[in-house]
Amino acid sequence: MQMHSLSFDISHTLAGSLVLISFMMLYQDRLYSLLNVFALHALVLALSVAWQAFVQDAPHLYITAVIALVFKAIVIPVALHRIVKQLGIHRDIETAVGIGPTMLAGMALVALSMVLMLRVTAEADPLAREDLAFALSVVLLGLLVMVTRRNAVSQVVGFMSLENGLVLAATGAKGMPLVVEISVAFSILIAFIVIGIFLFRIRERFDSVDVSALDDFRGEQR
Amino acid sequence: MSDIFVQGTQMLLVLLLAPLLTGFVRKVKARLVRRQGASVLQPYRDLLRLLRKEVVLADNASWLFRVTPYITFAAIWVAAALVPTFATGLLFNWTADLIAIVALLGSARFFLALAGMDVGTSFGGIGSSREVMIAALAEPAMLLIVFCMALVAGSTQLSTVANFLGSSYVGLRVSLGMALVALFMVALAENGRIPVDNPATHLELTMVHEAMVLEYSGRHLAMIEFGAFLKLLLYISLIACVFLPWKIALVGTGPLAYAVGAGVYVVKLTAAGFFLALFETATAKMRVFRYPQFLGAALMLGLLGTLLLFVSRSF
């Protein structure tokens, strides 16, 4: 019982800190710092996943943890660093919406997810319930990052943090099959995205607001 | 047996009286403006003269142009033969009620208008187009008048109407008075009398009927003139039989009644003719595009009369 409450507290703390880090992401307006914060995000995720693996003694979850650690906390951030350098966009401030409103929106989203999840009847064990609440907020915050950032790289970061939320939820769900496969699949997906950015140098086209430029190859005159 | 006799006399009577009526009206108008005026028999002479003259036909006049005079004349004659003049209970009164009679006059006008277009002169065009406009304005008013009568007499069959109004006491009805005025206005318009049209003019751009028949000559013109005389007679006897069916001979009453009826009819005609002449001398011809107001007034009167009837019937 003691053990259980302790494990509960730890995983709870980890999940909560994940949400906190998502907020930190919202706060960043330089790309490098954003990437660093994301690395931290991935790290914490890895920890919480590992802890879940330990608590549920589900060894296969360790794989997920490792993937999270190696791939998301190290490889991707580094790769993105290089892309940023190559595209020479490390200087520009690229939030589409001001920090203040974004933070407020974030608050609102977290509150919303809490409201929704606390409806859940308690016999779904509290751990899962809390975890879900956090996971949902992480997902929403990740989406918020994607929406409020103008630049491809930071949108990828947002997407990854969103996906971290998914992994959090998945691992929180005791005995859920296919978790590993899913996390692998997602890593591949993200790899695709990163490569895509890298190959097509999608900075302007990903997010060009220059409609006239789009027209000619959409065959749509206005 | 008496029916067929009545019908026959009626048909001949209208033929005989029609020119006389027109002649009388002309005479009175002349006297009213202190002219000697032609004799009342002048119209007969005109007709005979026209009949003797040769017909000059425009080069591109078609067969339609040549048959029209006879068709119009026939249509008007038939119509006139179905309006009770001195006696009701005509043999064929049930072949056409008032609406049909109006329609018969309509077909006469239709062909006349076509004939006006046939030769292809602009005068014919003017005449026809104005004629049909006047008709378009007059017909709604006419229908409302019919409505009014039908409401009072419960029929559109002229003999029945005359019988009803002649025999039973209807009393003095405001709406009937309105209908009478409306009918009078419509009659003026339909017969091309002042103020709507001037039967005595030529070479005026204001003329309507005369412009339409401008290309006619000789016997054709005679037919058309005769038709016009008949039409005037028809309208007057219509007014007479509906609004003052006084002494009109009812079915089956003896020859004496018929004689009286005939006499009274002639008196009625004289009075109406005199009044018409008086009215025409007193009023001036109006501009073409004043007609809508004139006939619109007739329409309003008809409608008003009908609605008033509802009110008076409703209690």
Add this chain to the structure above:
Amino acid sequence: MMSAVVLQMTCVAGLLGLAVLAIAMSRTEIATSLIYSATLAVSAIALIGATRWLLGNPANATTLTLPIGLPWLGAHFRLDALSSFFLIVVNLGGAAASLFGLGYGHHESAPHRVLPFFPAFLAGMNLVVLADDAFSFLLCWEFMSLTSWALVMAHHREPGNARAGFVYLVMASFGTLALLLAFGLLAGPAGDYGFAAIRAASHTPYVAALVLILMLLGAGSKAGLVPLHVWLPLAHPAAPSHVSALMSGVMTKVAIYGFIRVVFDLLGPPIWPASVIVLFLGSITAVMGILYAMMETDLKRLLAYSTIENIGVIFVALGLALAFQANGQQLLAALAFTAALFHVFNHSLFKSLLFFGAGAVLTATGARDMDKLGGLIHRMPFTSFVVLVGCVAISALPPFNGFVSEWLIFQAMLQSPDLPQWALKIMVPAVGAMLALAAALVAACFVKAYGVTFLGRPRSLAAETAIEVDRFSLSAMFILATLCLLAGILPGLVIDALSPITIDILGGRMPIQANEAWLSIAPIAEGRSSYNGLLVMVFITVSASLAVYFIHRFASHALRRGPAWGCGFSDSVPAAQYSSASFAQPIRRVFGTLAFYARDHVDMPPPGDIRPARLRIELHDPIWERLYEPIAGAIGRSSERLNRLQFLTIRRYLSLVFATLVTLLLVLAIWS
């Protein structure tokens, strides 16, 4: 001996087969003659079958169910008195059009675009009249629209036709959707689409009112009820003339059938306010339609507009029938209803005739614009004669058929004081006045049409060198003209033939006319009113011939041809004649300024200037400009505004997704 409905369906199958055959061989030489003669034969058979059925005992309807259409329902077809009457109208028109097409079709530029759809169109109209469940009805209805659309698009390269087809198709589909809603309402949530089930069910006043409005939208848009008429003057003239005749003379009647079937038959006893709406719309349609026609210079468009006027007249009659029926006065309802059906029949006759005439003129001169025609009475004597008959008939002049039906309608109106409702008491005389106005304008309009087209001097070389059309076309027109006269002088027979329908639909009938003396007709009682077309005609002929006899007996025969007198003004050029616009001028001045904001602009050059003076006539179509253009504009604007969504950036699209998600979650948070 197969049952009547089976016979009809066989004919329909034959027509559909012909359509397929036509697709196969449409480019061959003999196709035209073959297809049209075949359709003629089939329509003739169907016509005879339907006539025998109506004159036989149509009391007990025969039905047929095919295992197609809605699976659990099947396709029901039923032949009763009403449908048999409309079958007569449809197939009479079809036969006449086929006969006309035998000659006219050879001038067709693109036969492969006409031949396959012509039989299909006929089949579609037959099917609509026969259908006995909502699904089949709508399917056939829309099939009819589709085939006629294809025929309108036959000459798709001519300017304006594409637009005509588009407007037509959209309006048709609008109507179908309205009908669809109506049937959805009638069938109820359970979806009993069979007419029998609908007839059996009882409908609340709310439903009845809604259905009536939807039917006015649906059937009205097909029939050309103002303000839903806009497609009609575009589409009808665009099609080949014999098809225009079918569309104007017959298809609009099929729409009327739809209205009657639902409002009188399926909906059960009517409520009197319904009649107020119908009377109002009908009278407006009648007057507006003929005013449009009066302003028109294109012969076929003029005819199309006059169709609108006649539809208005028919709807007025139907409105009267509704009013009487709602007050339980079966006899009078029967009178008005009979008048409506009679007018349906008449209009199908003379409108087809007139469109054939227009087609003949078109083939002879290649012109539809009246101001390029004139003097055709010399070049095309037979055509001009039958067209004259048609014009007299449509102008409601005795002794032809048009007069009889209008006379019956007026007779019905004269009974309106018996109605208890004050609204109707006061409304009907006004409607009557408008109808009279319309009738007078029709006469004016056709004086203009005939006078400008056939009389006067030719205004163009084409008109000068026109030649009479072929035998088939002429025979088709002569047959119709004869029928116009017969229906006019023997109306009693028609009225008696229609009585089973009124018994079937209204439960009452007009007095039997057959035992009136001298074949005259008396709607209520001879004392009230009666009419005898035969005698009127006899009188006119007799007195006319009397006059002719006496004149040629006693007066001079001398006749000299000379130049026109014209008060000494000799109009040098034929162009100086009265054109259609100038003929319409007085009526334009009187009514047009109100209805069309008509203005005449005269551009008179100063003295010494040798430019010719010009008259420009400015006309506006109020309905198009006030109703349709705003709608189109609104759609255009909103689509323009929404179209920005096509050009957003991915971030914006993601924001949309995000917003949707949050909204839904909020809804959830608040809702549950």
Add this chain to the structure above:
Amino acid sequence: MSMPAFNPVTAVLLIPICSAALLAALPGYRMTARLNVVASLATFLSALSLFVIERPQPGPYVLIDDLNIVFIVLNTFVGFTTSIFSASYIAHELDTGRLTPVYLRFYHAMFQTMMFGMNLAFVSNNIGLMWVAVEIATLTTVLMVGIYRTHAALEAAWKYFILGSVGIAFALFGTILVYMAARPVIGEGQDAMVWTILIEHAGTFDAPLLNVAFIFLLLGYGTKVGLAPLHAWLPDAHAEGPTPISAVLSGLLLNVALYALLRFKILLAANPAAISPGPLMVTMGLVSLVFAAFMLYRRRDIKRLFAYSSIEHMGIIVFAFGMGGPLANFAGLLHMVMHSLTKSAIFYAVGHVSQIKGTQRISRIRGLTVTHPALGWGLVVGVAAIAGLPPLGIFMSEFLVVSSTFARQPLLAIVLVFGILLAFGALTLRLTSIAFGRPRGSTAAAEASYVPMFAHLALVLGAGIYLPAPLVVWFQHVARLLG
């Protein structure tokens, strides 16, 4: 297929994936194209055989029931016809050099992989597996959309990819939530994701969790159905990819996502405490319908035009299923089948047309019925069908949807009718300019394969007039299944 125990399900899955591997390896156009056709035919036949042989018991991964057989057969059939069409289409692309042989291999492999993914999604009994399958199908189509590697194609593919990934994430989250809801009742592990078991216990699941789950699933799979405002990827993906892919996208992939959505709708409907999914679907459906109808008016690109009409029809279908009830569900199913057939037929025609004219600009295509009667009239019939004109199949389904709705929810029906009429106007406006009028653009003869197009149109026409009784019974049963 002479193996002793022929299992159609495995066949439906194995044939595509194996042939995909094979096609990736094989060079040469002719053979690969033929092989592609043969493989698709084999898949279709084995799918047909699902009707005759008795069904396998629903296992942890595979399930065959009335609902998905309809989808599988439709899917494999359209896949088959599309493979025929693509044979002639791709040949032309090779001639014009828009595609290199390398990409051709890739194309065929991806085509089969996509078929595999879609079939897997249909047969899978495990919601996790279903998710994976849908994603496979999506990603393969992403790659195919980008295959021309033009500026526009890449841009479209990228947009599709990003929006799709977000959809993927949502769907997954929803799936996880469903599992969470099921676990307390069913217990940990595999079973809590098996559809057949889920539906048994659905009544006792935790309602609030299910609600949230459904929202995410609605958005996740709805993105792929192309419901507005999640539709953004759809028009461009249709317009820029190869036309066979556009046909498959409209005809099939949308159905896959819709199928997944339906499964979860049933699940939610089985739980009394949960929100009723109907109103949500109805709203999304109507929004999509009206929105797409408006968008149709401003389209200049013929493929994008029909892409938007796909959105519109998906809206109608989702609306119908949202309304529920035997009539509406029947109509929804029918509409879905008819739409797949018709829309793919239209894209076949459009593909050839744009190849002949060398453009997708509507303004540059005129008078088709004059220059290319077969294509032109085919297109006319197709558009007539898609616009819901009788006697073609969609008329029947629209008849049922509208009439049944009006009797229940008049106002909704008014909106529905408004949208339908709006779309009708836009389509006919474009159709008249494309098919009629004075011809414009190249009049070169088309070396087209008309068989697939006219086969589809014939089916649609037949269905509009006569639906065979067994099919009807089947549909009615499924409709009852959908509640």
